[in-house]
Amino acid sequence: MSDVLHVLRCTGFAELARVADAAGLSEAETESGLIDLAVDGLVTREMGAWGLTAAGTAEDLRRTAAELAAAGTEGLVGSAYEKFMVLNPELLDLCSAWQMRSVDGVPTPNDHRDTAYDTKVLELFGDLDRRAEEVCAELAKALPRFGRYRHRLGAALERARGGAREELADSMTSYHVVWFQLHEDLLVTLGRPRG
Amino acid sequence: MIHPLEPGLDKTADAIGGKAAGLVTLMRLGLPVPPGFVVDVDACRAFLRDGTMPTGLEETRAALDAVSVRSGAAVSMPGMMTTVLDVRGPISPAVRDVFASWNTPRARTYRTLNAIPHDLGTAVVVQAMVYGDRDPHSGSGVAFSRDPTTGARDPYGDVLFGHRGDDVVSGRSATLPLAALEDREPATWAELTDALVRLEKHFADACHVEFTVESGRLWLLQVRPGGLTARAAVRVAVDLADEGLIDRREAVRRISPQLLRSAAVPRMLAGDRLALGRGASPGVATGRVALTADRAVRLAADGPVILVRPETSPLDLHGLAAATGIVTHRGGLASHAAVVARSLGRPAVVGAADLRLPEGTVITIDGTSGEIARGNPGLTPAVADPHLHRLLAWADDISGDRSPRGGEERLAAARGTL
Numbered sequence: 285m286s287d288v289l290h291v292l293r294c295t296g297f298a299e300l301a302r303v304a305d306a307a308g309l310s311e312a313e314t315e316s317g318l319i320d321l322a323v324d325g326l327v328t329r330e331m332g333a334w335g336l337t338a339a340g341t342a343e344d345l346r347r348t349a350a351e352l353a354a355a356g357t358e359g360l361v362g363s364a365y366e367k368f369m370v371l372n373p374e375l376l377d378l379c380s381a382w383q384m385r386s387v388d389g390v391p392t393p394n395d396h397r398d399t400a401y402d403t404k405v406l407e408l409f410g411d412l413d414r415r416a417e418e419v420c421a422e423l424a425k426a427l428p429r430f431g432r433y434r435h436r437l438g439a440a441l442e443r444a445r446g447g448a449r450e451e452l453a454d455s456m457t458s459y460h461v462v463w464f465q466l467h468e469d470l471l472v473t474l475g476r477p478r479g
Numbered sequence: 480m481i482h483p484l485e486p487g488l489d490k491t492a493d494a495i496g497g498k499a500a501g502l503v504t505l506m507r508l509g510l511p512v513p514p515g516f517v518v519d520v521d522a523c524r525a526f527l528r529d530g531t532m533p534t535g536l537e538e539t540r541a542a543l544d545a546v547s548v549r550s551g552a553a554v555s556m557p558g559m560m561t562t563v564l565d566v567r568g569p570i571s572p573a574v575r576d577v578f579a580s581w582n583t584p585r586a587r588t589y590r591t592l593n594a595i596p597h598d599l600g601t602a603v604v605v606q607a608m609v610y611g612d613r614d615p616h617s618g619s620g621v622a623f624s625r626d627p628t629t630g631a632r633d634p635y636g637d638v639l640f641g642h643r644g645d646d647v648v649s650g651r652s653a654t655l656p657l658a659a660l661e662d663r664e665p666a667t668w669a670e671l672t673d674a675l676v677r678l679e680k681h682f683a684d685a686c687h688v689e690f691t692v693e694s695g696r697l698w699l700l701q702v703r704p705g706g707l708t709a710r711a712a713v714r715v716a717v718d719l720a721d722e723g724l725i726d727r728r729e730a731v732r733r734i735s736p737q738l739l740r741s742a743a744v745p746r747m748l749a750g751d752r753l754a755l756g757r758g759a760s761p762g763v764a765t766g767r768v769a770l771t772a773d774r775a776v777r778l779a780a781d782g783p784v785i786l787v788r789p790e791t792s793p794l795d796l797h798g799l800a801a802a803t804g805i806v807t808h809r810g811g812l813a814s815h816a817a818v819v820a821r822s823l824g825r826p827a828v829v830g831a832a833d834l835r836l837p838e839g840t841v842i843t844i845d846g847t848s849g850e851i852a853r854g855n856p857g858l859t860p861a862v863a864d865p866h867l868h869r870l871l872a873w874a875d876d877i878s879g880d881r882s883p884r885g886g887e888e889r890l891a892a893a894r895g896t897l
Contacts, residue, residue, distance in 0.1 A: 297797035314501075331776075333797060369812075374585040376813040381592045383821040386739040390709045390813070393761060393821075409587050415584065454822040456796075464815050469792045478792055 287366040289336070292327060293344040294469045299336035302456065303325070308432050345350065348473055351427065358474070360426035365470045367419045372467065374412055379453035379460045381405055396449070406444065409452060409459065413441050416463075427473070436462045483516045484606070495519050496602030498551030501702040508681060510674050511644075511698050515542065515620050516604030518574060520553065522598035526578040532571060540570050545608040547572040550580065550603040550629045554593075555703075558811075559586040560601060563798050565608050577603045600608065606700075609693045616664065616695040619644040622657055623687040624675040627707045628848035629749065630714030630866070633673050636687070644691060645698065653833045660692075667697050678702060683724045685715045708758070708848050709741035714866040720873075727873040730897050735871060736887040742867065743886070747845035750856025756806065756831030757848040759817035764804030764826040765843040767857045772798025779803075785842055787834060791816040798822060806851065808832050820846075831884045 291307045292298065292436040298306070304314040318334055326340035336344065352358055382405050394442045396402055415438060423430035440459040443451040453460040471478055482488055482495060486507045492500040499517035506512050507789065509572050520748065522533040540546065550560035555693050561580035563573035580586065581803030581895050590597055611619035620638035622869040625631060639647050642662065647654060661668040667897035674697075678686050682704045690702040707715060716730040725733075734742075766783035769775035774796035775786040786802035788795055790809045799819055800806055807816045812829065826846030834851055842852050867886070874893035875881050 294793060295796075296792070298796040304531055315748070329605040335797070349570075370585075373813065374588050376815065376818060377585065377589060377592070380813040380821075383818065386593070387741060388712075388735050389705055390707075390712070390738060390741050391758075404591065408591060412584075412588070440534050449823075458822070460818050460822070461793075461796075464819070465793050467815070478790060 289312055289326060289344050290348060290429070290469075292334060292336050293348075293472060294465045297330070299333050303334055305434070305457070306436070308435070311430075322357055323413060330349065345472070345475075349475065352473060355427055357426035361423065361473055363450050364422040364426065365474060367422070368416075368467070368470060371412060371416055371419065372463075375416075375460070375463055378405060378408055380414060381408075382453050402449070406449075406452070408476070409441060409444070409451040413437060413459075423470075430466075430469070432470075433462060433466045437466075480519045480522060481516055481535055482519060483539075484512065484514065488511035488517075490519070490622045492874060493553045494518070494602075494894070496553055496604070497555060497703075498549065498701055499602055499604050502604065502606075502699075504681065505678075505699050505702055505841075506637060508674075508677050510636055510677070511608040511696070513609050513698050513700070515546065515604065516540075517551070518603040518605070520600045520602050523578050523581060523602065524598070524785070524807060526575070527581065532575065536571055536574060536769075537569055540605065540856070543605070546570060546605050547608050548577060549604045550577045550601045550605075551604050552581075553599060554595050556586065556589055556601075559583070559589050562645075574603050575606070577601065593801065601855065605741060609691045609698045611639070611691040611693065612641055613693050615822060617641060617691075617693050618660075619647050619689075620654070620657060620660070621647060621687060621689055622671055622675060623685065623706065624679050625685045625707075625711070625715055625718075628710055628755070628845075628850055630707060630711035630718065630883065632718060634675055664695060667692050674699065680724065682730075683710075683719065690753045709738050709744075709779070710847075712738060712747055713742050713864070713870055717866040717869050728877060728897060730870060731874050731877060731890065732839055732894050733889060733896070736891050737885055739867075739890055742864075742880065743861045743870050744847055745851055745858045746847060747852060748856040748859045750843070750854065752850055752852050753836070753842065753875075754831045754833070754834040754851045755788065756828040756849045756851065757812055758827075758845065758847045759814075759826035759829040760805070760820040760825060760846045761813050762804075762826035763825075763858055764846070764848045765841065766803045768838055768840045768842060769802065770800070770838050772796075772801075774798075774838060776801040788816070790814070791819065793809035799825065799828075804828075804846070806831050806834060806844060808834065 287307050295306050304311045326343050328337050385394045420434035440451045451458050484502055488503050495517045502512050516539050525531045545565050548563040561577045566573050611617050618640040622636035636657035638660050639654045639655050684704040686704040687706050688699050691698045716733045719725045720727050721728040757821040766785040769778045769784045769786050772795040775784045778784045779801040783803035785804040786798050787806045790807050805820045805825050807829045807833050810829045817829050828844045828849050843855050871886050874889045878892035
């Protein structure tokens with residue numbers, strides 16, 4: 285059950301539905317896996333949300349390093365990470381542009397009344413997503429579990445295009461939150477510190 | 480074309496970029512600027528068209544030792560393009576890198592968002608390096624002619640002794656308030672504050688400079704007008720009119736109804752200011768400091784919590800959700816923490832590198848101005864702002880309409896007749 289353990293390492297505390305979605309498993313399978321991990325003292329459930337214990341974090345670090353060593357693809361993941369880090373500031377610019385606009389040089393919350401502006405931001409998300417798709421494909425080649433991010437990012441963008449605009453940057457299942465978890469996953473996988 | 484930076488350089492910001500135009504202004508006012516030259520916007524356009532590099536680059540550069548190579552477009556695109564510091568030897572590769580950085584996908588996205596034409600191009604400023612990390616009488620900083628969060632008439636900013644300017648911007652090192660310069664380098668302080676007064680007179684506006692002190696000698700590296708919060712912009716417009724730098728009509732012209740709306744957001748009263756970061760998600764929040772996400776969740780059961788983190792990871796998300804307000808030491812307005820804070824509607828201050836407090840301390844944060852204060856200094860609603868009332872009274876004088884109505888309407892009526 286490395287999947288569910290590692291998913292929790294990248295999502296942080298999350299309720300069952302979000303863990304299942306991130307893992308790409310049914311809720312029943314996910315819950316069964318979580319219970320096994322809880323018995324081993326690797327995960328805990330607090331106030332309705334599942335999260336890692338300190339032992340779980342250490343165990344995930346060990347398993348992730350072993351997985352990468354077995355795959356022998358550290359170089360591939362590293363080069364894809366460099367490409368991800370080129371896209372990361374642009375994605376954060378886009379999320380910020382969705383949430384805030386400059387009025388006479390002063391940042392002001394986007395009231396979403398200017399539909400032409402919002403449409404432009406959504407199009408730019410689409411443009412970035414096409415480039416992110418290539419990075420995700422490289423990652424999935426190096427370690428297949430990264431393929432799940434491609435699916436989740438695409439699904440979030442589709443929901444936003446379908447009218448659920450909070451799925452860009454303003455919900456717990458948004459494009460930004462999935463991206464944030466991918467960022468964390470890359471750092472954990474490569475054993476690098478943030479920042 | 481290559482132009483030496485000198486007071487007589489008669490080119491607009493459209494031709495040589497905003498940074499070089501500002502440096503020329505500084506030189507005309509007799510203020511200290513490291514020697515150098517600017518490669519103009521036309522040269523960038525030629526490079527972007529067919530890869531042609533300007534002639535005479537290395538010959539011009541030969542007069543200088545180590546140099547900095549910085550972008551400088553006519554329109555500000557902060558952090559979007561390449562900067563190369565401490566170049567010795569040939570500079571063509573660095574200039575080429577700066578030109579090419581005009582067209583990175585991120586820079587293109589920024590321009591599309593801000594309706595800046597893609598064919599503008601950037602100038603490149605090449606200057607002799609000055610070293611803020613040379614000795615104990617060296618340092619770097621940013622200085623505002625007035626407090627950018629309140630508009631108060633005192634110089635404001637940060638200084639970092641023994642470091643270069645890039646360390647100030649990155650937030651890697653804790654800075655000191657600008658006034659520390661007064662104690663440690665009184666002559667430099669006097670020179671700097673005098674420069675700010677002269678620049679305000681020139682621009683007829685509040686402005687800010689980037690500076691480096693090298694072995695006790697002051698150098699100015701950039702000047703820009705503005706950079707204020709909405710509330711500060713209102714106060715500065717009124718004060719500048721009182722000081723005779725602008726007239727009342729100009730003061731009214733400078734504040735748009737949209738800016739007035741931003742100025743109406745309640746703000747934190749000036750209190751015991753512990754740190755100033757950057758306001759990343761608007762609103763004011765008071766609570767007890769929690770230093771980990773788990774602590775934030777636990778403390779939140781007993782009352783409001785401000786989560787203070789070096790930066791954030793997804794492992795902090797439950798803490799961010801439980802907290803009433805969020806502070807980070809590192810990171811900018813476009814960081815994961817800023818995006819998540821806005822998505823949760825939590826006030827947030829990012830890049831508050833100096834804030835080090837024990838858990839449980841009660842603090843208040845202002846996500847508009849970036850201010851962090853001890854305890855709960857309280858709120859000041861816009862209706863209590865005397866500067867705002869005076870500005871609106873001037874607006875009524877201009878429009879001749881004194882009927883009771885909202886501030887935005889009063890301002891719009893006056894601006895309609897200007």
